Amino acid sequence: MSFMQIKDLNVHYPIRGGFFNTIVDRVYAVDGVTMEFEKGKTYGLVGESGSGKSTTGKAIIGLEKITSGQIVYEGENVTNQQRKRDSAYNRDIQMIFQDSHSSMNPRKRVLDILAEPIRNFMKLSDQEERKRIKELLAIVGMSEDVLLKYPHEFSGGQKQRLGIARAVACNPKMIIADEPVSALDLSVQAQVLNFMKDIQNEYGLTYLFISHDLGVVKHMCDYISIMYKGRFVETGTRHDIYKNPQHIYTNRLLSAIPNIEPETRDERKLIRQKVEENYQKEQHKYYDEHGKVYPLKSISDTHMVAMSGGM
Amino acid sequence: MNTAKYLLTISNLTTSFRIKDTYHAAVDDVSLSLKKNEVLAIVGESGCGKSTLATTIVGLHNEVNTKVSGDIFYNNQNLAKLNEQQFNNLRGNDIGFIFQDPLSALNPLMRINEQIEEGLIYHTKLTKQQREERVLELLNQVGIANPKRVARQFPHQLSGGMRQRVMIAIALSCKPTILIADEPTTALDVTIQAQILDLLKTLQTETETGIILITHDLGVVAEMADRVVVMYAGEVVEEAPVQELFNNPRHPYTRSLLNSIPQTHSENERLEVIKGMVPSLINLPREGCRFSGRIPWIDASSHETKPQLHEIAPGHFVRCTCWKHFHFEGEEGGGTV
Numbered sequence: 001m002s003f004m005q006i007k008d009l010n011v012h013y014p015i016r017g018g019f020f021n022t023i024v025d026r027v028y029a030v031d032g033v034t035m036e037f038e039k040g041k042t043y044g045l046v047g048e049s050g051s052g053k054s055t056t057g058k059a060i061i062g063l064e065k066i067t068s069g070q071i072v073y074e075g076e077n078v079t080n081q082q083r084k085r086d087s088a089y090n091r092d093i094q095m096i097f098q099d100s101h102s103s104m105n106p107r108k109r110v111l112d113i114l115a116e117p118i119r120n121f122m123k124l125s126d127q128e129e130r131k132r133i134k135e136l137l138a139i140v141g142m143s144e145d146v147l148l149k150y151p152h153e154f155s156g157g158q159k160q161r162l163g164i165a166r167a168v169a170c171n172p173k174m175i176i177a178d179e180p181v182s183a184l185d186l187s188v189q190a191q192v193l194n195f196m197k198d199i200q201n202e203y204g205l206t207y208l209f210i211s212h213d214l215g216v217v218k219h220m221c222d223y224i225s226i227m228y229k230g231r232f233v234e235t236g237t238r239h240d241i242y243k244n245p246q247h248i249y250t251n252r253l254l255s256a257i258p259n260i261e262p263e264t265r266d267e268r269k270l271i272r273q274k275v276e277e278n279y280q281k282e283q284h285k286y287y288d289e290h291g292k293v294y295p296l297k298s299i300s301d302t303h304m305v306a307m308s309g310g311m
Numbered sequence: 312m313n314t315a316k317y318l319l320t321i322s323n324l325t326t327s328f329r330i331k332d333t334y335h336a337a338v339d340d341v342s343l344s345l346k347k348n349e350v351l352a353i354v355g356e357s358g359c360g361k362s363t364l365a366t367t368i369v370g371l372h373n374e375v376n377t378k379v380s381g382d383i384f385y386n387n388q389n390l391a392k393l394n395e396q397q398f399n400n401l402r403g404n405d406i407g408f409i410f411q412d413p414l415s416a417l418n419p420l421m422r423i424n425e426q427i428e429e430g431l432i433y434h435t436k437l438t439k440q441q442r443e444e445r446v447l448e449l450l451n452q453v454g455i456a457n458p459k460r461v462a463r464q465f466p467h468q469l470s471g472g473m474r475q476r477v478m479i480a481i482a483l484s485c486k487p488t489i490l491i492a493d494e495p496t497t498a499l500d501v502t503i504q505a506q507i508l509d510l511l512k513t514l515q516t517e518t519e520t521g522i523i524l525i526t527h528d529l530g531v532v533a534e535m536a537d538r539v540v541v542m543y544a545g546e547v548v549e550e551a552p553v554q555e556l557f558n559n560p561r562h563p564y565t566r567s568l569l570n571s572i573p574q575t576h577s578e579n580e581r582l583e584v585i586k587g588m589v590p591s592l593i594n595l596p597r598e599g600c601r602f603s604g605r606i607p608w609i610d611a612s613s614h615e616t617k618p619q620l621h622e623i624a625p626g627h628f629v630r631c632t633c634w635k636h637f638h639f640e641g642e643e644g645g646g647t648v
Contacts, residue, residue, distance in 0.1 A: 048500040185356040187356065187567065188588070190573075190585075191584045193573070194584060215572070220573075256502045256505035258533060259574070260530055260557060261557065262534075269512075272505055
């Protein structure tokens with residue numbers, strides 16, 4: 001059973017203008033997103049920049065004000081307006097940021113960075129806190145002599161691992177990972193991904209994995225949602241999305257992934273051009289007259305596609 | 312040197328940066344060449360010296376803190392020995408450069424048409440009228456739908472993909488014979504990336520430009536390159552035609568890199584990881600095989616004391632002899648290749 005549901009989440013930004021600075025229009029950054037999360041699974045959120053995937057993540061954790069919609073966590077409505085600072089939700093949902101460097105206070109030592117969530121949510125004595133921090137460092141495979149170092153003394157991969165250590169400090173149920181490996185080199189990316197999988201298996205974590213890299217998402221995620229202009233165009237299991245993509249936009253994204261087989265690149269280029277042509281021609285069938293994505297319709301138990309009523 | 316066959320020939324190029332009064336080589340004794348109408352990809356992780364190599368070719372380094380030795384032959388000129396004045400005649404005219412981050416490479420206070428025109432004013436004798444026509448032609452060429460409007464806009468009004476197209480237009484404005492693209496698509500979405508790569512390929516076949524493509528994305532390499540140079544810690548460790556490199560990688564570094572791509576793995580499988588990290592400039596081991604520290608399970612005797620590039624198949628070069636004995640950690644064997 002899912003432990004957390006998101007119902008019809010909307011984040012709209014007002015555009016102000018005119019004589020009295022009234023609201024003249026809105027940007028629909030997230031427009032009616034519905035998701036469910038089960039324990040121990042990884043959910044991928046894929047889309048191009050500006051599709052609203054990061055905003056969705058931030059809205060769930062409470063960094064973005066929700067215009068309307070509900071977040072239900074273990075049967076309790078935790079939509080951000082009525083949440084208390086030390087609520088269980090705040091402790092159980094944590095986030096890993098894309099740019100780990102700018103997400104850490106440059107004047108704090110590793111010790112204090114890792115202690116912050118512990119001091120916020122767990123009432124531990126100084127010795128217990130030390131012990132917990134040492135445990136955390138062991139989990140992310142770093143030695144204890146980094147405790148007194150500052151963030152700038154670490155490489156990108158190490159910083160990202162510290163970011164993960166901070167996120168798991170209070171035994172969360174779910175981690176929102178916003179492009180956690182986009183800024184990393186291939187081999188370091190592999191390290192971080194492996195490591196994220198390890199702690200998931202060990203602690204039964206749920207991930208919401210936000211990324212634009214379809215290769216990484218394929219490797220990591222059980223369920224994938226493709227996002228376009230604040231709305232889902234297709235959701236399904238990994239198999240549904242990669243083996244049986246239905247929406248024209250999903251097809252376009254998939255055909256654009258570079259492949260590491262140089263022999264077939266000319267073929268792929270032709271396919272890509274065909275998909276692109278098709279996309280330009282048939283676009284109107286998949287979006288309504290305002291360019292908005294249609295509501296999702298189930299085509300199998302796990303697979304949902306945005307289609308117009310007639311299709 | 313056979314200059315008719317090669318557009319650009321780099322031999323024994325070393326670029327060193329000064330750190331506290333000692334010079335450390337970021338590019339160490341690199342030799343390579345670029346043919347006409349060829350895409351040469353330079354691959355490696357960050358800190359391998361691939362961007363330093365590119366900026367050295369066009370002389371973007373400060374003479375006070377950088378020492379360059381070796382030769383870069385282009386058109387019977389040695390670029391490593393040119394002064395700033397001579398370089399100015401070359402940059403933007405014969406050699407175009409596409410930077411990774413178009414927003415910081417474009418001038419935020421100049422309209423797009425002025426920025427594209429800049430090179431034309433400097434390098435050509437076109438009249439104002441002709442220049443304006445050329446700007447629109449270029450914008451059209453790089454696939455911008457509404458060139459007249461875009462020409463009058465400022466960089467901040469354009470999307471990332473559009474800005475990168477403008478960068479390409481600038482690089483192509485004087486019909487260069489060599490185009491250096493430093494991570495041209497790293498900051499872009501996959502769909503835009505596919506468009507930009509297709510565009511570069513089309514333009515290249517039209518104009519017969521030689522392209523040096525610098526990237527860390529092996530997918531992009533497989534889509535674009537004709538020949539690939541793999542760099543590690545400032546050195547070329549492997550050089551091969553693109554199909555040969557992907558089907559028959561030899562150097563441990565190349566094999567490890569290919570092995571860490573999520574795509575090559577079946578789902579849920581653990582990714583292969585390269586132990587350790589790229590050494591920093593100061594801590595770089597200058598003697599012996601530079602990759603040996605990251606494959607400690609390989610016996611020290613399989614490395615050469617002074618690793619050289621060996622030609623193991625036509626056009627396929629590998630540094631050091633350790634590839635013959637290399638196997639991934641935990642695997643059995645070695646010496647079976």
